[in-house]
Each structure stands twice: as C-alpha cells, then as structure tokens.
Amino acid sequence: MDHIISVIVENKFGVLSRVAGLFSGRGFNIESLSVAPTLDPSMSMMTIVTTGDDRIIEQIVKQLNKLIDVIKVVDLNESEFVERETALIKVHTKPEDRAEALRIADIFRASVVDSTPTTYTIEITGDTNKIEAIINLLQPLGIKELARTGRVAIAREPVRPAATQPKRVAKD
Amino acid sequence: MKLTGAEIFLECLKREGVKTLFALPGGVVLKIFDILHQQKDVNVILTRHEQGAGHMAEGYAKATGKAGVCLVTSGPGMTNVITALADAYMDSVPLVCFSGQVPTSLIGNDAFQEADNIGLSRPCTKYNFLVKDVNDLAVTIKEAFYVATTGRPGPVLVDIPKDVSMNRTDFKYPGSVSIRGYNPTYDGNKWQIKQAAEAIMKARKPILYVGGGVIFSGASEELLELAELTHIPVDMTLMALGAFPGEHPLSMGMLGMHGTYWANMAMHYSDLVIAVGARFDDRVTGKVSEFCPQAKVIHIDIDPTSIRKNVNVDIPIVGDCKSVLRELVQILRATVNGDQKDLRKPWLDQIREWQRAHPLAYEQDPNGDIKPQHLIKRIYELTKDRDPIVATDVGQHQMWSAQYFKLAKPNRWLTSGGLGTMGFGFPAAMGAQAAFPGKLVLCIAGDGSFQMNTQELATAVVSKLPVKVFIVNNRFHGMVRQWQDLFYEGRYAASYLDKTPDFVKLAEAYGAVGLRASKMSEVDDVIREAMAVDKPVLIDVPVYQYENCYPMIPAGGCNHEMILTDPPELKKKQSAGAKVAGEDKDTVLTA
Numbered sequence: 001m002d003h004i005i006s007v008i009v010e011n012k013f014g015v016l017s018r019v020a021g022l023f024s025g026r027g028f029n030i031e032s033l034s035v036a037p038t039l040d041p042s043m044s045m046m047t048i049v050t051t052g053d054d055r056i057i058e059q060i061v062k063q064l065n066k067l068i069d070v071i072k073v074v075d076l077n078e079s080e081f082v083e084r085e086t087a088l089i090k091v092h093t094k095p096e097d098r099a100e101a102l103r104i105a106d107i108f109r110a111s112v113v114d115s116t117p118t119t120y121t122i123e124i125t126g127d128t129n130k131i132e133a134i135i136n137l138l139q140p141l142g143i144k145e146l147a148r149t150g151r152v153a154i155a156r157e158p159v160r161p162a163a164t165q166p167k168r169v170a171k172d
Numbered sequence: 173m174k175l176t177g178a179e180i181f182l183e184c185l186k187r188e189g190v191k192t193l194f195a196l197p198g199g200v201v202l203k204i205f206d207i208l209h210q211q212k213d214v215n216v217i218l219t220r221h222e223q224g225a226g227h228m229a230e231g232y233a234k235a236t237g238k239a240g241v242c243l244v245t246s247g248p249g250m251t252n253v254i255t256a257l258a259d260a261y262m263d264s265v266p267l268v269c270f271s272g273q274v275p276t277s278l279i280g281n282d283a284f285q286e287a288d289n290i291g292l293s294r295p296c297t298k299y300n301f302l303v304k305d306v307n308d309l310a311v312t313i314k315e316a317f318y319v320a321t322t323g324r325p326g327p328v329l330v331d332i333p334k335d336v337s338m339n340r341t342d343f344k345y346p347g348s349v350s351i352r353g354y355n356p357t358y359d360g361n362k363w364q365i366k367q368a369a370e371a372i373m374k375a376r377k378p379i380l381y382v383g384g385g386v387i388f389s390g391a392s393e394e395l396l397e398l399a400e401l402t403h404i405p406v407d408m409t410l411m412a413l414g415a416f417p418g419e420h421p422l423s424m425g426m427l428g429m430h431g432t433y434w435a436n437m438a439m440h441y442s443d444l445v446i447a448v449g450a451r452f453d454d455r456v457t458g459k460v461s462e463f464c465p466q467a468k469v470i471h472i473d474i475d476p477t478s479i480r481k482n483v484n485v486d487i488p489i490v491g492d493c494k495s496v497l498r499e500l501v502q503i504l505r506a507t508v509n510g511d512q513k514d515l516r517k518p519w520l521d522q523i524r525e526w527q528r529a530h531p532l533a534y535e536q537d538p539n540g541d542i543k544p545q546h547l548i549k550r551i552y553e554l555t556k557d558r559d560p561i562v563a564t565d566v567g568q569h570q571m572w573s574a575q576y577f578k579l580a581k582p583n584r585w586l587t588s589g590g591l592g593t594m595g596f597g598f599p600a601a602m603g604a605q606a607a608f609p610g611k612l613v614l615c616i617a618g619d620g621s622f623q624m625n626t627q628e629l630a631t632a633v634v635s636k637l638p639v640k641v642f643i644v645n646n647r648f649h650g651m652v653r654q655w656q657d658l659f660y661e662g663r664y665a666a667s668y669l670d671k672t673p674d675f676v677k678l679a680e681a682y683g684a685v686g687l688r689a690s691k692m693s694e695v696d697d698v699i700r701e702a703m704a705v706d707k708p709v710l711i712d713v714p715v716y717q718y719e720n721c722y723p724m725i726p727a728g729g730c731n732h733e734m735i736l737t738d739p740p741e742l743k744k745k746q747s748a749g750a751k752v753a754g755e756d757k758d759t760v761l762t763a
C-alpha cells in the first residue's frame with residue numbers, strides 16, 4: 001500500500017540530497033516527492049509517497065527522524081488525511097476531437113489553461129484515482145506532454161463528536 | 173581584534189580541549205598549517221597518508237572516549253580519508269574531520285584539486301558542513317563537536333574553503349549550541365524500564381547481549397552491577413570487548429560468527445535477550461528467522477533506528493545505556509531477593525556444560541610451526557598486567573585476538589567491526605598511543621592488512637609513538653583462504669601473499685626496531701623483548717599457514733549450528749599443501 005509521509009525540514013541547500021540519499025542508500029522506494037517552503041520560510045515541507053511493509057515504513061520514519069536537518073516527520077497513514085495532486089496535460093486535438101476533449105475536461109471539472117488550434121492544456125486537481133482516470137480517457141486523443149506535481153497531503157483535523165460541539169442557535 | 177579563519181580554527185580546537193591533530197597539508201589548507209606551526213597547544217602529528225590520519229583519530233577517540241580530530245586537504249586528501257570516515261560511521265566513532273576546499277568563488281568550476289567533499293562524505297558521516305562565510309566558522313565547529321560526540325556518536329566533516337581560512341572576523345565561541353532537528357534521547361521511558369525489570373524477574377534463561385553502546389556510554393559499572401545483582405551471563409559483541417571484565421565468571425566472551433560455542437548456545441536457547449547498546453548485526457544474528465527462537469527481546473539503544481531494524485523487539489527502550497541501566501538496577505535492587513543465584517544455577521550450569529564440551533582450543537603443530545592462537549594467547553598473558561590497549565587489523569588474527577584477549581576494562585580494544593577495514597590497526601594503535609604516551613599499546617596485525625598502511629611506520633618513528641606491532645604472518649589473506657577452504661573447494665584465488673617483504677628489514681629501513689620469532693621457543697622472549705623497547709617495534713612472527721578460525725557460523729547459518737574444527741578432508745589437503753606454500757606459488761594457486 002502507498003504510504004504518505006510528510007516531512008518538515010530545514011530550508012537550506014543540500015537537504016533534498018540528504019533525504020534522497022537516504023532512500024537510495026537504503027533501498028527504500030520513492031513513488032513521488034514534492035517540496036515547497038512552509039509558512040515559516042526557514043522550513044520546507046516534503047511530501048513523500050513510498051511503499052513497504054510495516055517494518056520498512058517504521059524504518060523509513062525513524063531514519064528520516066534521525067537526519068539532523070529533519071525537524072518533524074508525520075506518517076499520514078496513521079490517521080485520516082486528504083491528498084491532492086495536480087496534473088497539466090497537453091492533449092493533441094484534431095478538429096473532430098476538440099469537443100470530446102472539452103467534454104472530458106468538463107466531466108472531471110478540469111479547466112483548460114492553454115489552447116492552440118491543435119492542442120489543449122488541461123489542468124486537473126484531485127486524488128490519484130481521478131488523475132489516472134482523466135489520463136486514461138484523454139490518452140486515445142493523444143497526450144503530447146504530461147506534468148504531474150506528485151501528491152501532497154495534509155492530516156484531517158479531528159472532528160469533535162456532535163455532543164461536545166457548541167450549539168448554534170439561530171437568531172430570529 | 174579580528175582573527176583569520178585559520179586563527180579561529182585554532183582557537184576553537186583549544187576551546188574544545190583538542191590536544192592532538194592528525195593531519196597532512198595541501199594548497200588550500202596552508203593558511204591553517206601556517207598558524208598551527210606557530211603554536212604549542214595542539215600537537216600536530218603529520219601522517220604519511222590521509223587514511224592513516226583518519227584511523228589515528230579513530231584510535232584516539234576509541235581510547236579516550238573523546239572526539240578524534242584530523243585535517244586533510246581538498247581533492248585527493250579528502251578522497252583518501254573517506255575510508256576512515258566510512259569506518260568511523262559504521263562503528264559510531266566520534267570524529268571531527270576538517271577538509272580544505274577550493275575558494276568559494278571557484279566551487280563547482282572543476283577547479284584544481286576540487287572534489288565535492290560534501291557529496292562524497294554525505295553517506296559516510298553523521299553530518300557534514302560546508303562553511304561558506306568566516307562568520308559561521310566558530311559556531312559550525314562548535315556544532316560539529318556537539319553532533320559528533322552526543323547521541324549515537326559518529327564522524328562529522330567540516331569543509332573549509334581556502335578564502336574562509338584567510339578572511340577575518342571577530343572571534344566569539346558559543347558556550348553551547350542547539351539544533352532543532354537533533355535532540356537525542358538519554359533517559360529511557362520509565363514504564364518500559366519497569367516492564368523490562370519484570371521480564372528479567374520472570375526469566376529463567378536470560379542473557380545480556382552487550383555491544384559497543386556500553387563503551388560509548390561509559391556504562392561498564394552499571395552493567396557489572398546489573399549482571400552481578402541478577403546473575404545473568406554476559407555475551408559481548410566484537411565492539412563491546414572490555415565493556416565487561418573478560419575474566420569475570422559471568423563473562424561468556426564474544427558471540428556471533430566467530431564467538432565462543434557457549435556464548436552462541438546461550439543466546440540461542442535463552443528465554444530473554446537483554447540487548448544493551450548492540451545493533452543485531454548479521455554477524456551476530458546469523459539466520460534472522462531462527463535467531464533466539466524462544467526469547468523475548470529487550471533492546472536498549474540510543475538510536476531508534478537500531479531498534480527493530482533486523483529483529484523484532486518486545487520491550488524497546490530508547491535511551492543512553494548508562495542512564496537506563498542505572499534505573500533498571502534501582503528497580504531490580506528493590507525486587508531481587510537472595511535466591512537469584514540459586515534460581516540461575518540450572519541455566520549457568522547448562523552454559524558451563526556447553527563450555528566444557530567445546531572450549532576454545534587449538535592443537536600445536538607437530539612440525540613445530542608457531543600456531544597463531546598460541547602467539548596471540550601468549551601476547552595476552554605476558555602483557556595483561558600492564559593493562560594494554562590492543563588494536564587489531566581485519567582477518568583471522570582479529571578473531572583470534574577477540575577470542576583470547578580477555579580485556580578487563582573498556583576503551584582498551586580498537587578494532588574495525590562494521591566496515592572491517594584492513595589497515596586499521598596500526599594507525600589506530602598510534603592514535604591511542606598519542607593520547608596515552610606512557611601506556612603499552614599493542615597492535616595485532618595481519619601480514620595482508622599491515623601492508624595497507626605500512627607508510628605510517630615513518631609517522632610512528634618521527635612522532636615517537638612506540639607501539640608494538642605483532643604481525644601474525646601466515647603469508648595469506650588468511651580469512652579469505654579460510655572461506656575458500658570451506659566454500660570454494662580450496663581454490664586459493666588471490667589469497668596467497670607471495671613475496672611478503674622482510675618485515676624486520678622494513679622496520680629498520682624506517683628507523684623502527686624489527687624483531688622476529690621463528691620458533692615456538694622464541695615467542696615469549698620476543699614478546700618480552702618488544703615490551704622493553706621504548707620505540708616503535710615491528711615483530712614478525714611467521715606462523716602455521718593453514719590454521720582456520722573456529723568456532724564459525726557460516727554466513728546466514730543458525731547460531732546453534734557452528735563449525736567447530738576443520739572438516740576431515742580439508743586436514744589432509746592442508747598437510748599436503750603446507751610443504752609447498754611459500755616456495756612454489758603455482759602449486760599453491762592450483763591446490
């Protein structure tokens with residue numbers, strides 16, 4: 001099963017290669033990895049998608065924690081989380097296919113972000129299934145280029161049981 | 173007043189209490205050497221190869237428990253020291269290595285003698301720093317010593333570009349540093365420690381499996397208290413020798429691939445393994461699926477990644493050995509009552525029986541050749557009163573030394589375990605000697621291994637490091653030959669060492685003392701003679717060539733299935749081969 005691990009690291013040079021080196025050196029898989037600064041610009045957040053049995057995931061989490069530039073590691077699979085990925089898909093469109101391309105984009109609530117007489121570039125955001133699904137449908141038309149961000153994820157805020165939630169009383 | 177980077181470097185070393193620096197110069201570190209040349213606080217030992225500098229720093233660190241420090245130049249200086257860094261990383265040796273780098277403006281330009289020091293050392297250091305600005309130098313050095321010596325110790329590299337060593341700034345040394353991503357855990361979880369105490373009280377056949385962590389942590393006293401209080405026998409890893417007194421009745425000696433029969437049997441049949449600062453290396457576990465089948469496992473280790481890496485653990489305790497053992501002893505002292513000794517008797521009797529059945533043994537050679545075990549045993553017996561520090565190289569002689577040296581105290585044993593680096597012993601011994609000038613420092617070397625760092629004879633002579641190096645000279649890569657005997661039908665591919673130099677003359681050529689024992693009757697005398705000399709001594713001892721080291725658990729084998737002596741067909745072959753080896757290389761190669 002895919003595991004999503006979110007890692008807060010020092011935002012300085014060389015940190016990415018330490019993390020990547022850890023995965024390659026120890027033979028762990030990386031399915032995808034995305035990095036960007038956090039609100040605090042001295043830190044970055046990496047979202048790493050990896051696979052492995054429980055013992056391997058435990059080692060990955062511990063080994064990441066051991067890196068001195070790693071500030072915090074959260075194994076998102078331990079709780080509920082939301083994940084999203086964005087893809088930019090450049091599709092070849094023959095005149096007779098243009099309507100079909102738009103229809104597919106519409107079904108997935110994707111948007112067209114660039115258009116030429118022979119191509120559309122479609123932007124889609126969603127979970128992996130959704131992205132894979134639209135790619136599958138667009139493929140027969142001819143995908144010219146594809147850029148995916150890799151997954152990012154965030155833990156869901158725990159929802160307090162209804163009884164403990166403050167009651168809202170409607171005015172008038 | 174503003175100081176140059178080079179002066180700051182020196183000030184920092186002084187603040188860190190560094191007395192000895194193992195170093196070899198080059199263009200980009202000349203400014204630093206120039207400053208070192210004009211002072212007396214730090215003793216600079218010029219080595220003949222950067223690998224030597226690295227291993228000397230390791231020997232220094234292992235013997236003192238403090239960080240060892242070395243300094244190398246950019247490019248080839250750096251690549252030469254990599255082996256020592258990798259060695260220190262595997263064996264968790266606290267080391268601070270300074271490397272020179274091309275000026276910051278040239279980094280990345282393929283400048284003369286440029287290497288990506290940070291990239292090269294990343295996988296074999298605990299951490300590394302590139303100092304790009306002289307204003308960061310002092311705090312970086314402070315951080316380097318802090319990281320190297322705390323938590324699970326390890327090597328740290330500080331890469332200093334030439335301009336950083338020349339630029340000036342105000343010097344301020346921070347009293348302490350903290351790094352937000354680095355917070356080692358020293359105190360164990362109290363609840364887990366209580367669980368461990370309960371498990372110990374319930375166990376019938378417990379065994380302490382102790383590793384190098386006990387030595388790094390300085391926890392020998394606590395370990396002794398725990399063992400004596402509970403009458404639990406102690407198995408030591410190769411890295412732990414000396415952590416528990418080798419001649420103590422509860423000491424089982426070394427376990428693992430070449431460990432004693434009884435240490436391995438005790439492990440295999442135990443019902444509770446108490447691992448203390450040991451990392452379940454494959455040379456110890458053998459076949460993991462059949463490792464200690466009946467045992468619960470308690471694992472005390474400061475590094476969470478060591479826990480459950482190879483073996484499932486029932487009671488993990490992340491923390492420093494000393495602190496955790498102290499607490500464990502406290503709890504146990506309140507619960508243990510007088511009958512521990514009786515309670516443990518059946519188990520200890522069983523172990524004694526294993527010991528009687530298969531003690532460490534060897535036969536003297538009927539032709540009068542010196543057996544390597546005999547030599548090593550005599551070195552131990554004749555030197556033990558002087559509480560020597562013992563370094564080894566890698567191979568059969570290393571394993572025999574581990575079996576026969578029953579060290580009484582920690583920090584006396586310098587060996588390369590994780591990386592198994594041939595050539596480690598001699599420079600490591602010199603590093604220890606530099607730390608303790610008055611002490612007897614021995615090196616048990618292999619004829620193959622010694623030739624990997626022979627050049628340091630010059631350093632030993634010039635820097636007056638009177639180490640005593642015994643070459644267990646079997647004219648073979650003995651350990652390789654042993655595997656070829658056992659697993660490759662005796663085809664000695666590239667394991668025979670033809671044309672070994674005359675080590676006595678070699679020593680003399682460097683200005684050291686060379687001695688030799690050729691007959692059994694000369695062994696004791698040569699050991700005594702070497703000890704009496706206050707100079708580096710190289711003692712060549714040609715030994716019986718075909719001796720194999722037992723017990724042995726073949727790689728991936730089960731711990732209770734040890735090979736205890738040569739298989740019979742092998743014995744025959746050896747007695748036929750023994751006559752020709754040494755004279756006729758071709759015969760040996762096709763034997």
Ligand SMILES: Cc1cc2nc3c(=O)[nH]c(=O)nc-3n(C[C@H](O)[C@H](O)[C@H](O)COP(=O)(O)OP(=O)(O)OC[C@H]3O[C@@H](n4cnc5c(N)ncnc54)[C@H](O)[C@@H]3O)c2cc1C
Nearest residue numbers: 383384385389409410428429430449451474493589590592
């Ligand atoms: C030819 C050859 C043969 C070998 N045969 C054997 C053999 O028969 N038997 C054998 O045992 N080894 C053998 N070895 C060595 C083996 O490869 C390993 O190096 C060794 O077993 C590891 O020892 P260790 O478990 O004590 O770990 P170390 O490498 O010493 O690691 C120490 C452990 O303690 C932890 N630690 C560090 N500081 C602290 C602290 N303050 N508090 C708590 N924990 C701490 C670390 O995190 C680590 O997990 C052999 C090596 C060679 C080259």
Ligand SMILES: Cc1ncc(C[n+]2csc(CCOP(=O)(O)OP(=O)(O)O)c2C)c(N)n1
Nearest residue numbers: 567568569592594618619620621649650651
């Ligand atoms: C640098 C290095 N290269 C190769 C090896 C593989 N190796 C392990 S033991 C050994 C032979 C060691 O020979 P020697 O030093 O003579 O010791 P002996 O086994 O004969 O006692 C070799 C080649 C190693 N451990 N280190």
Ligand SMILES: [Mg+2]
Nearest residue numbers: 618619648650
């Ligand atoms: Mg040899």
